[in-house]
Amino acid sequence: MTVPKERLYIFDTTLRDGAQTQGVDFSVEDKRQIALALDQLGVDYIEGGWPGANPTDTAFFGDRPPLKRARFTAFGMTKRAGRSAANDPSLAQVLDAAADAICLVGKTSAYQVRVALEISLEENLDNIARSMEAVAAKKREPLFDAEHFFDGYKENPDYALSCLKAAHDAGAKWLVLCDTNGGSMPEDVYRIVSDVRAKLPDANLGIHAHNDTEQAVAVSLAAIRAGARQVQGTLNGLGERCGNANLCALLPNLMLKEPFASQFETGVTKEGLAQLTHVSRLLDEILNRAPNRYAAYVGASAFTHKGGLHVSAVVKDPHTYEHVPPESVGNKRTMPVSAQSGRANVAANMVTEGGDLSRLLQDVKRREFEGYSYDDAAASFELLALRQQNKLPRYFTVEQFSVTVESLKGPSGDLVSRSKAAVELMVAGEKIRSAGTGNGPVNALDAALRKDLGKYSPFLADLRLVDYKVRILTSGTEAVTRVMVESADGKGNRWSTVGVSENIVDASFEALTDSIIYKLYKDSAPGF
Numbered sequence: 361m362t363v364p365k366e367r368l369y370i371f372d373t374t375l376r377d378g379a380q381t382q383g384v385d386f387s388v389e390d391k392r393q394i395a396l397a398l399d400q401l402g403v404d405y406i407e408g409g410w411p412g413a414n415p416t417d418t419a420f421f422g423d424r425p426p427l428k429r430a431r432f433t434a435f436g437m438t439k440r441a442g443r444s445a446a447n448d449p450s451l452a453q454v455l456d457a458a459a460d461a462i463c464l465v466g467k468t469s470a471y472q473v474r475v476a477l478e479i480s481l482e483e484n485l486d487n488i489a490r491s492m493e494a495v496a497a498k499k500r501e502p503l504f505d506a507e508h509f510f511d512g513y514k515e516n517p518d519y520a521l522s523c524l525k526a527a528h529d530a531g532a533k534w535l536v537l538c539d540t541n542g543g544s545m546p547e548d549v550y551r552i553v554s555d556v557r558a559k560l561p562d563a564n565l566g567i568h569a570h571n572d573t574e575q576a577v578a579v580s581l582a583a584i585r586a587g588a589r590q591v592q593g594t595l596n597g598l599g600e601r602c603g604n605a606n607l608c609a610l611l612p613n614l615m616l617k618e619p620f621a622s623q624f625e626t627g628v629t630k631e632g633l634a635q636l637t638h639v640s641r642l643l644d645e646i647l648n649r650a651p652n653r654y655a656a657y658v659g660a661s662a663f664t665h666k667g668g669l670h671v672s673a674v675v676k677d678p679h680t681y682e683h684v685p686p687e688s689v690g691n692k693r694t695m696p697v698s699a700q701s702g703r704a705n706v707a708a709n710m711v712t713e714g715g716d717l718s719r720l721l722q723d724v725k726r727r728e729f730e731g732y733s734y735d736d737a738a739a740s741f742e743l744l745a746l747r748q749q750n751k752l753p754r755y756f757t758v759e760q761f762s763v764t765v766e767s768l769k770g771p772s773g774d775l776v777s778r779s780k781a782a783v784e785l786m787v788a789g790e791k792i793r794s795a796g797t798g799n800g801p802v803n804a805l806d807a808a809l810r811k812d813l814g815k816y817s818p819f820l821a822d823l824r825l826v827d828y829k830v831r832i833l834t835s836g837t838e839a840v841t842r843v844m845v846e847s848a849d850g851k852g853n854r855w856s857t858v859g860v861s862e863n864i865v866d867a868s869f870e871a872l873t874d875s876i877i878y879k880l881y882k883d884s885a886p887g888f
Contacts, residue, residue, distance in 0.1 A: 365622075365623060365624055366623060367626070368590070369405070369589060372398050376407045376435050378594045388419050388423075391409070395432075396426075398430060399429050402628035403430050403628065405431050407434075407435050408432055408459070411457035418453070421434060421457040432461070433503070434461075435462075437465050437466065438465070461501035462500045464495065465505040465538075468509045469507070469520065470520075504524075505536045505538055506520070506524060506538055508540045511543075524563065525560065528560060534566050534590055535563050537583065539567075539579055542569065542572025542576065544579060549582045549583050564589060565590070567580050570603070571603045572602045576606065577609050581620070591610060592604070596644065608658045609656045609657060612684065633689060634688065636689045637658040641658070663692065664693075664694045720745055736856050738855065739875070740871075740874050743878060753886070755816060755887055762781065780804055781808040788815065794809070795808055795811070809869075819883050823848075825847055826846050827846035828844070
């Protein structure tokens, strides 16, 4: 007989905790896009922010996103001492927000109450209870974030528990135990959550872990094993200081790893989990950040196999070096070609049949000796293989190009640099001359190159350069330079190309032209 699985509830705090990440500043539209993606993913709660705390959050709750699954949640803090819940302006704005649930944070450490709040322990208990009652009276689902709970429990367990009991007796549906400074060990969390579970058996417990010891995911899993049934976290582990528990690791661990997969179910389906990599990278795209390629499950390198012996084994049995199928989280397997590669790497990256694997592998190793690197430039490798097989269509040829950089005095008297580029191309027998300006020579070249490609221009309308990296390979004024260009299109595709030369402009131009040619090839543009 099949044993029914227990339900775990996923509470996302990306739009609130994530906004506290250094360098992150969500707009209202950013929040809307992320909330809709989280809703489609299948999380149970989306914490939208703190209404009244700042104009962005107030505006976001003023026009709430059209969620289909998740409960839209407002965050706030318990009422201030000396005021009633009805007469606390900060709490009032949270209570009046267009939300399905309200999560209020209150201190549960006796030390924090005395030192930070400077009120009596009894007053703090009253603040918690009256605030939870006010949420329930507004017909919103009440949740209590027990701030500094684990430190408070170690110091004074009776008081920490009395805070939880005050919230629970006042109607809180969830008591979320917070590892606020991120310093708790998984073993301590397991023990303490087990104690709380035994002493408050009727309460629904949650876990909110910070990542200051790089253990937020482990702490969250320990809490679930001990009895927590709600887990809070953020996409890509965003959050203050070192971040919060990373839902992009937590969700796959809960759904794909034992003992969790056989004991629990979440609101995220297998189909939803297969969107995880997309949602992770969507967040980075919105924030204009490069994704962490080494992130577990969703990183570009999470299922990358470089060594020839490893690749040979993976080709025969992917489980040899992969703990889960990459497609289960929406990722993909890659086998980059490099000087460390064997024939299996080359064969895995061949896009057409009939190529001379040995000759191509030797060509790759020779070019890497010259400075090229195909580890992170799979698009350039694909073009190399196609050219060797004479299977790459001809789109255009470069007749000549030039770049000038000049510095002129601006209105303030400071020197202002200006870059100009000119390119002469042959496109289907037609000579095309284009010029462009930009913020530096590479940007000017990119503008000139894409300004007019004749019949191919429509294919490049959604092409954009998203990253540009330069590495000096040898020292001296005649140093060999490697340039890596990462490009993207409107369909969400990303690819990288490489160029090498003693001249940084030549290396950049090679990588830029490869990027354009790759885009035309992938979009099935007709050659000539």
